[in-house]
Amino acid sequence: MRAVASLAVFLVLAAVAGAGWFLSLPPRIGHPAPAAISDEERRATLAAMRPKRERPMIAVIGINDATEVTDYLMPYGILKRAGVANVVALATGPGPVRLYPALAVEPDMTTAAFDTAHPAGADYVVVPAMSRDDDPAAIAWIRAQAAKGAFIVGVCAGAKVVASAGLLEGGRGTTHWYYRRAVERIEPTLAWVPDRRFVVDARVATTTGITASAPMMLTLVEAIAGREKAAEVAARLGVSIWDARHGSAAFTLSRPFATTALANRFAVWRHETLVLPVSDGVDEVSLALVADAWSRSWRTRVVTVAPGRVTTRGGLRLHPDVAEASGEALPAAGNEPPLRLLDATLAAISARLGPETAAFVADQLEYPADM
Structure with a gap:
């Protein structure tokens, strides 16, 4: 909250x-229909997100005292539905993760337990919005995963956490419309990309507000398992288009x-x-x-x-x-x-x-x- x-x-x-x-x-x-994304841009996005192994490991990290509910549960739920990767929900400490503005869940394991079980690290790390942008345990773990080669996905205001970890320096990105200035204060070298629901830049992706987790995760499913699988999952979610098109001016x-x-x-x-x-x-x-x-x-x-x-x-x-x-x-x-x-x-x-x-x-x- x-x-x-x-x-x-x-x-x-x-x-x-x-x-x-x-x-x-x-x-x-109003919300005028945004322009479609070119095939060239879509192919480049998928190429940047391709996994290094057939069945990748995906970790969704949260802090125990306050993590945004949809940012934490939507990526986890979509990826679990897809069944194309090993997916774990993590917390920086033992006990439940208190989600805001509602709910609380017990994660699969702590980040420390994950490190013991998977010393090579995750292939992808999903970073939700958190109550503290500079939580020391979360920042240290995200940096360590990036150093091991993980692809980092900052969803919504999770971009503030990714920026605090130093992973947006000199890059391109986006975030929830309300937190754009906050991200720019943390990382003034970030080049803002309008009219994109998510932006992939090298080994980091950032998204706009809360519901952008859906197209972002579907794009990840497509990068891992192909368009047919992504379309199957999208239909079950009630999503018809999952590319990066967006009308930023409406928000x-x-x-x-x-x-x-x-x-x-x-x-x-x-x-x-x-x-x-x-x-x-x-x-x-x-x-x-x-x-x-x-x-x-x-x-x-x-x-x-x-x-x-x-x-x-x-x-x-x-x-x-x-x-x-x-x-x-x-x-x-x-x-x-x-x-x-x-x-x-x-x-x-x-x-x-x-x-x-x-x-x-x-x-x-x-x-x-x-x-």
């Missing part, structure tokens, strides 16, 4: 500064975004807690998207409920918030393709909280859907 809180503090301080600040913000613009700190943020934050009498039932076999991607989207309305808090620990579809152990709870229950994440479930969730947010809040959530997720 720290990233959400920092945005809230910024908006409050800016509001106090005066109405002039609000008037200086641009209106929200910015607009006047409607700021107005909705402040209105929802301060309307405490309208805040509510929603119950999300979970059970064994729950899909990590669907669960993350539903919990993330509702939690980012700034009016609703999501509480997961189950009588005991739950094992997800990919094998992670989920720590439910409570064993039982009263309150309005959200529909359990079922077998619907996860990205179509996100569309349905945004529609439900629009119906319950209003279209401006749904657009506010979509902007935070950097999800290219016009509300």
Whole structure:
């Protein structure tokens, strides 16, 4: 929740500064269809990401106290679905990984245990957004993996962590629209690449906001196992296009975004807690998207409920918030393709909280859907 809180503090301080600040913000613009990516660029991206062995090892790292929920669970869930690599979820220390803005999971192992089991290192390392961009244990481990030859993927604001590790120096990249300046402060030599949902530069990839994990991971699946396999996984996710096309101009700190943020934050009498039932076999991607989207309305808090620990579809152990709870229950994440479930969730947010809040959530997720 720290990233959400920092945005809230910024908006409050800016509001106090005066109405002039609000008037200086641009209106929200639509989402015109972005230009397709050339075959040449797509082939170059895939070539840069090709594995060095037939079945690579992929590690998703998190820090225990706060790692972004979709950044951590979506790559893991997509890659587990694909079945083309050995995939492990890691934490820098023992115990569960507390995810924000909701959920907690037990990782497969610690980074120390991984190093013992796999001294040659991972082939790919996925770096989510974390509450601390310069966590010493995470930074040291990411640097060590890069030195061993791992391909590093910084998803969303995970680019700040990758930058703090010194891996974006003199390179090209991107990040979540809200954190562009923060990444540039950490690594001023980084060349910003607009209108790309992800950027591959040598042995490092970075992505735009939260939902960009889907096209990034599908591109990784394609690099490992070919386009036919990637298309099969994409269909099960509800994704039709997974290249790097993106319309960066549609995502910015607009006047409607700021107005909705402040209105929802301060309307405490309208805040509510929603119950999300979970059970064994729950899909990590669907669960993350539903919990993330509702939690980012700034009016609703999501509480997961189950009588005991739950094992997800990919094998992670989920720590439910409570064993039982009263309150309005959200529909359990079922077998619907996860990205179509996100569309349905945004529609439900629009119906319950209003279209401006749904657009506010979509902007935070950097999800290219016009509300």
